[in-house]
Amino acid sequence: MEDTRHSDYKNTLKLREEPELWRIIGNSKEIKDVLSKIQTVLESDVPVVIQGETGTGKELVTKAIHYRGPRSKQPLCTINCAAIPENLLESELMGHEKGSFTGAIQQQIGKLERANMGTLFLDEITEMPLAMQAKILRVIEEQVFERVGGQKPIKTNIRIISASNKELLGEVSSKNFREDLYYRLNVFRIHIPPLRDRKEDIPELVNVFVNRFATLSGKKINKPGPSTMDKLISYRWPGNIRQLQNSIRRAILVTTNDTLLPEHFDFPDLDANDLRMIESLEDGLSKLEAALRRGDVLPLSEVEEIFIRRALNATNGNISATSEKLEIGRSTVYRKMQEYGIKIEDYQTV
Structure with missing residues (x-):
């Protein structure tokens, strides 16, 4: 028993000593519990669901599982179910044959095929449309699929890791998830x-990020002093580690000397509703960015909603300023907000 405990402890240390860019940082009881669960599931092939708020490090945990497991030499393929339009998600996952739809000028290998013998990471799994959920279920049960427009069954051997910032069981109850x-x-x-x-x-997180971004910026930055660290510890961090990381990157950018002071950190006062609104905006922008990168076209209504929400967010819900930014009339802003179910109070600060 003592040998087993010693072995588990050594393995946990290894997880904390992974390469700088994706090692898991922390010594708290909560993060040690996460490390312990990663260790438990490493050598198996069972599907894993990672649940956590935006910015907590779900992709980091996925990498820890994949790169320390038996499939580490094989591909880790990621697909963000919230960032890809519904009509393109099947092609991204399954691939497609040449001529299978308008614009399919050549055969494309999908993520299921690329991840064969490796790991498929389904990020924001609760955003996957129900029709696509049924197809993924078949892949899990039969380990076979066909490309879009194809008839030849393709066998696949993958480990599936899913992640969501929502509770899956709650989405099942709401009939949004099978x-x-x-x-x-x-x-x-x-x-x-x-x-x-x-x-x-x-x-510990602060010191790691300060070292990382100071090196990248070519600056020599000292560890934050007590007053700065107190401010960082007392803040609620609704955007979690991602927000902390970006805040430190910004502070290093704006400082004119080798010291990070409390005034270098300007935190927005966000509550849960604010954060959900920001997450929705980020998802929309991610979807638009992914479509543009692939040369695809999104429906005009989707693009309009994304930019109206972005403008409202930038102007704290000021309709006049929003109409000026978008170069449309105030009445058009009101009409579009009603059309897309956008509530002005979600963007106004008290």
Whole structure:
């Protein structure tokens, strides 16, 4: 028993000593529990669901599982289900044959095929359309699929890791997620706590990020002093580690000397509703960016909604300023807000 405990401890240390860009940082009880669960599931092939708020490090946990597991020499393929339009998601996952639809000028290998013998990471799995959920269920059950426009069955051997910032069971109750797929995916669950629930890890995270971004910027930056660290520890970090990382990057950019002071950190006062609104905006922008990168076209209504929300967010819900930014009339802004179900109070600060 003592040997087993010693072995588990050594393995946990290894997880903390991974390459700088994706090692898991922290010594809190909460993060040690995450490391322990990663260790438990490493050598198996069971599907894993990672649940946590935006910015908590779900992709980091996925990489820790993949690169320390038996499939580490094989591909890790990621697909963000929220960033790809519904009509293109099947092609991204399954691939397609030449001529299978307008614009399919050549055969494309999908993520399921690329990830063969490796790991497929389905990020924001709850945003996957129900029709696509049924097809993924078949892949899990039969380990076979066909490319869009193809008839030849293609066998696949993959490990599936899913992630969401929502509770999957709640999405099942709301009829947004298939119950049978839920039980197939949710064999082993890892919950990543928000940063506000593991504040004792903040000093170590801060020092790692300061070193990383100071090096990248070519600046010599000292460790933050007590007053700066107190401010960082006391803040709630609704955007979690991603927000902390970006805040430190900005502070290093604006400082004119080798010291990070409290005034270099200007935090917005966000509540849960604010954060959900920002997440929705980020998802929209990610979807637009992914479409543009592929040379695809999104429906005009989707693009309009994304930019109206972005303008409202930038102007704190000021309709006049929003209409000026978008170069449209105030009445058009009001009409479009009603059309897309946008509430002005979601963007106004008290």
